[in-house]
Amino acid sequence: MIEEQGRVVALEPGAVWVETLRKSTCSSCSANAACGQGLMDRLGVGRQRGYVRALSDSPLSVGDTVVIGVREDLLVRSSLLVYLLPLLGLLAAALAADGLGLSEPLVILAGLLGLFFSWLLVRWRASRVAENPALQPVVLRTLLVSVPAAG
Template identity: 50%
Template structure:
């Protein structure tokens, strides 16, 4: 289970909206001053807060600190779909066009069509599993003392 801490912003039936603070491992890396990844992260993450709809079967209050999580299998499965399916479509269509002895521009067009078909397949698969609770984050536990801190602040 991949876990993250957050604060509840809104409550709705069967779910809550949680604000999380994105953390980067760049803060603890010794090479961050000369690293392109750290620079890209700094530029891309103007807002370090994320808002996530999280499923829950318990009642919560606004301001509660909670731990949310998503199963590793959901992340691995999603990564395979997002990265491998479009890439497989690209290569499959390019190799098929080459096997048909098409000219190079047509091989490039076929590769692009395969990539687009792969991306469309990923989108359809994502819509099919959009309501599946196995692929959505859930509230795992409430952190102790979060209500007293929220009430006094």
């Protein structure tokens, strides 16, 4: 399970909206000094807040600190679908057009059409599974935050 810590910002029946801070692991990378991503991280460009809807059966309040999780296999399959399928569509359509002996501009156009239709397929699949509870992030646990004593 891939875990991320965040703060509850809104409540829904059976779910919560969690605000997370996107962070990079560039500080532990040996190529940090020569990497553009490391420079962007040092400048603070990569530090953005993300909002995630996570399923929860626990009674939570706005402001609670929680740990949410996503199954690793789900993340890998989703990444393959989102990144690899459009690329394969582009290559397959371009190779098919080239195999038919079409001119180069038509091969390029066929590749772009393959990319576009693969992207539509990804969007269609995402809309079909968007409400599937097995594919949603879940709240794993609530973290205790120390409150300073009044006095």
